[in-house]
Amino acid sequence: MPRPWRDLLTLYCATVKICQMPDAADEYTLSDLAELADVTPRTIRYYIQGGLLRSPDVAGANTRYDEGHLWRLRLIRRLQREHLPLAEIRNRLIALDDDQVRTLVGGSAESARGSAVEYIRSVLTSRGVAAQSARPSAPCRGSHPSRPAPRPPAPVAGEAHLAAVGGASSAPPPPDRSQWERLTLSPDLELHIRRPLSRLDNRRVDRLISIARQLLEEVP
């Protein structure tokens, strides 16, 4: 085909790839996998240690998980719902290869599509909106006197802080963004996040939320 058409076709294919959710190569980082499977990264590491999931390829910052991990996590979830103990689940998983797991989990058209949580999170993630943490927030203790919610403080301090933590993260956010999200960590603690964030910052925020929740749930 003539050169300009070929360029246009290449550009189109590249654009389609970027728009696909999740990552077109079907590989995931730990936090992406956690979001899609609706578990915490800690749980995934626990399963790997316990032999329910195989170790991922590579290690460190470039660790990548694949679809097989996602299918297995779904199968683990389903077997847990049937009240199987983890030891039993491990025994079953060890005996299955990825294709078999996929067939088991993807048996119905519904499972093959993935759950509602996975779909919604993939949409929110692709828009730079972090999903809610897999753990439920602390329950509201008693009612509060009525008080209008304050507007978050000017963004400058927040940006500087993120930049200081991140070092070489993405370029500073464009000045006309004004979408703030409030996450309730406890009845008296809120985290204000200005969206959209880069993928890296999204992951940092998720870690921050997990750590905050752990701290708040500790009994002194």
Place this chain on the structure above:
Amino acid sequence: MTLTARPDRLFIRRHARSQRFVLAQITAPAADRRRERSAVNLAFVLDRSGSMGGEKIRLARRALEEGIRRLDSKDRFAVVAYDDAIDVVVESTSASPEAKRNALAQVARIEARGSTNLADGWLRGCEQVARHQRPDEVDRCLLLTDGLANVGITDRAELEKHAAEIAMRGITTSTFGVGLDFDEGMLEGIASSGRGNFRYVEHAVQIPDYITSEVGETLEVVARDTTLCIETEPGVLVDPIGPYRSHTSGTRTVVELGDLVSEQHLDIVLRLAFPYGQVGITTRVRISVTDRDGVLDPTPVEIAWEYADHHRNDAQPRDRDVDRAVALQFAAKARQEAVELNKAGQYRTASDRLASVGRRIRGYAGSDPELIRLAEELDEQGVAYAAPVAPGMLKQHHFASANVRRSRDASGGVRRER
């Protein structure tokens, strides 16, 4: 449950692709009062953008309070409030008395503020439902807005796609548009793709009733994710006339009807196009209903058409009830299109659209008074639509047509008898 299917005419021509219409009518079974109803898992997504200030937000809060009060401890609910920030005001919780008290206190704090990130607010609400999905429950997100989505995803097609994908995964979306400024095409589109219901809340004072009516419907769902299945012989084309999504695979067409409420009545119109055939041969079509849990009787009803010569075709009687149902569907669709056209300033096209459907109907009306009256109404409306129509009137017409297309009454409620 009852399922009936009636053709407009029973003979088809051998030398022409005959087009025939079928009216399928479903009446859902009554809820079995002796058995416990299914649990519901709801998310209320509330617009708290600046324009909702004053009476609207106050009534919306009241609507939420009344809706939450109707639930009991086997149900779950969540509340999300959005402007350009998204707040999960109440994380999905089971509706125990304590949780309800806490929730009401949180809801009382919602105030109107910023601009409108409808998409992320709605998705966050769906996520709240999704995180606690259980089998055998009714999962639904209720989205209330008074304005245009101006932050986040604003493309209607994209929102409809997400609504359809989320509905496929078990969570339906119903939408409520308050006042004059929201985009009724978008909101109805989201509800339609989301297999839920759309309501136009003309006056803020109606908000509580409409919300509690919707909650009430979820508490009376008897069949989830129902579909009408049409199986034909090869070569027959099936085209559902109506707002429902459908897919065809080979000789099987499936029309998605959403959740059915106790004793709800639905009229579904189908257009069939038949291939050439030989005189005396019959061709059969089987129509049945299914639902996610196998509650509805799947026994099909069958219609057999016979190929006949021109004389018999010309002389055959018409089922006027079917004709009327068909005409109502085409009229309602044309009216909704005319609303969009008039809004866009295309007055001539809007007017012509209505007039041409009026002419078509007059073509087969004969002496039937209802069809004649419908054609006259369309003519009159065509004249009115040749000039700008007030936004409130456009929204009223749009909503009225949406209700006709879905066999609902004037306030968007379920019809329970013919």
